[in-house]
Amino acid sequence: MEMKNKFYFLIGFFIIALSLNVQAQVTISGNRIFAFGETSDLDDIPNAIVELYQKEEIEMKVTDRFPARPNYEVRVSFGNIFGENLKLGGSFNYFSTGSKITYADYSGEINEILVFERKSFEIFLGQPIYSSGNRISVIGTISAGVNFSTVKLNSSLTLYDQSAEENTTFESQSWFSEPALEVQVRLFYGLFIAGTGSVNLNISSQLKNDSGNGLFNSNGKEIQMNTSGPRFKIGLGYTF
């Protein structure tokens, strides 16, 4: 069993085991994440591809360059497990963007399509550090998780009535930790809105294909995936 599948299995087992503990106070929430520099490492790839084709005098154009897209997170936490206030939880975060480098004329076309996907899993511990009655609470959390990043490169060439296609996948796994401060404002019943500020501390790793060959930019520098940086989240949750 691959490491990624092992991790999925452990996370699933963990959540199901906790959910069966009916004594636990369960909170679920969803966040929109605003991260900075998430895909800056990938920007070198379209440039490297353009330069590669320029050597063949083909003027490729980057028509889509890893646009910033909505980044959502689902969180589940369980209170009253180890103590009255301590929360234990996990989250799942999926992000995808991409880039297209293309050229076409009457005789055919070339497309180099890059699709980036990142799946992040984390486990966190939370401790309320401030509470204003039952309405506002400030929770400090510390988390640890892993990013599974994938860059799929689809290269296609069409000349008149003939075409060819090639797919290459580059992957990387990297561990991260993210201390955060979350402010929850309870609205009514268990419903609350939350704002979170955090700093993602990521140990970067190189994108590699199945053969272990890594991605390099045109200057020969390794292309690393690194999500380190400040983050802000805003979301909605419910405490049962």
Added chain:
Amino acid sequence: MKLNFRPIFMLFFSFSLSSCEPYEPQGENFVEVAKPELNVGLQLNNKNPGVTFSIYGQNNFTISRNLGNKRERELTVFVDEKLVGDFTFKDSFSIDGSKLSDGTHTIKIKLITSTSSGSLADKLKTEYITYSPTWNLMVDKQLTGFSNPLTYTIEDGFLVINWQKYSGIGFEYYNLKYIDVYRNEISNRITDINTTSFKILTIPLNPSTVVVELAAKGKKVSSPVLNVAIPTQINLLSPERINEQEYKFTWSRPILYGPISQYSVVDQYGRSYGNTSDSSLTCIPSRIGQGVEYKIIATPFSSNSVKLNLGTRIFNNFSVAWPDEKNNRFLHYNSTLSTMFSISGVDVATKISVPQINKPVVSQDLTYFAGLSGKSINGKYWKQIDIYRTSDFIKIQSINLDDFYPTIYGYVESVMMNGDHLVFNVYEDDKNPNNNDKPLKFLGFFSISKGKKVKDLFYIENIKLITADAKRAITSSGAVYDISGISSVAISDVPVNGGYLPYNIIPNPLDNSFIGIYYDGKVTLFDLAPSVIVKSEFDFKFPNTINFFGLSQNLDVAGIEIDTRILLYNTLSNTIISTYSYDGSCYLYGDYLITSLGYQVKWR
């Protein structure tokens, strides 16, 4: 509070999974690129597709391509659709005609090139153009004879040779040869294979033997020899007494190479007995039977209207003279074209020898002729120009290069007479001790005018010196020296650094023009009187005419001699329509460029 969380988790995970759609990058980059055009030029032996080649045995073909910016990818040759071989990037191939059956075959060249359109497929070297022109290949290994006899007619004083069209296949041209009693051989190449007659414009001596030779690559077929006793004399046929006083003279029409305006009958004292355009005259001669000699004089219509082949013949009351360049001598026949007769009818024809001069020329008014003599120190070149009076062949003047350029190691070539001007080229002698290892250089050409101060002598009042930088000097006239004394021209005024001077100049006896032919193939038209003026300069072309001529450009090491061919071009298609042998001398006569072999090229 007890809750069953499973549906809630199911809901969350469903939501999570539904948002896990990979992103699909967007955008188009369609570039407008012009589609490729077929503009490839391909020739075999400089012949465009569709041309017929005749071969018998081994035949070499030269491929020439004009691909523009396209790249050659493949070139294969087929004979009758069978692959001969791959000649990609090669310029020649051979076909053995002996292995082909008699008849017509095809040569197909399949040329595949890149399109160079700049499209994606072109850049990836997968877009190309296929061009498959064909040529015809005629094979006739059986020698077909030329069995039909030649005939001749005389039209307007010209000898016309007639034959029937050759029935065999696979020949490119007729070669008409005629040989005079002195074994001088003159050839005319007739490239129009549908031609069945040829008007001889050069001077056939009496008698001439005419041979039509069919020439083609690999074999020659000659016609039976035609012996022609050319009637170059006026033969008195019938001095017939009509009555007591009147006599009727009837004579045959001589070949005079042009129309005759009139005949006149005169006696030895110059008394005329009448003129006629017919071949007979009835008159009352005096002293018939008294021993008085009479002659019939045929006068050419007009020297300007006669299309002479050499431009150097003299029509001077039955005297004719012309240069025999092959043997470097000057031939003169006196009374050749007339019949001196008395009543008893005795023909007289006298051959007179004249001084041995080289490259003789005749002045426009027929008064003088000149030639080269006097070898240089090394015995290799001519240093002197001798000028003779045609009426009595007395040398009236000699001009030696050493007389006025004693320190120049030069020699004279291509002396020309043009009206009152004597024009000649001067080259640097390769034995110049200061210039041992250098190739021959052209020093300039000189025009000497017949001055007014000394009657009948060529007085050198102007030396028109065109420097080696001729293009600039001629147009700016900066190199025209007007001197009163020859010695005032300093040696330093004569540049010797070679360049663009015409290697040959050709005067036109009719209109004071002449052309200069340069090493680099340029032809320039000059007007010689009153001074050297460039009228126009052409790059192998004479505008406003259908055809133009040029000289092939193959130069030898010294850069002076050119390949011995004159190429006649069609200005519309820019293709060569005729190729003429060129023996180094040619002449302008009115609108015609005429070689010493007799070819005429209408050049304006």
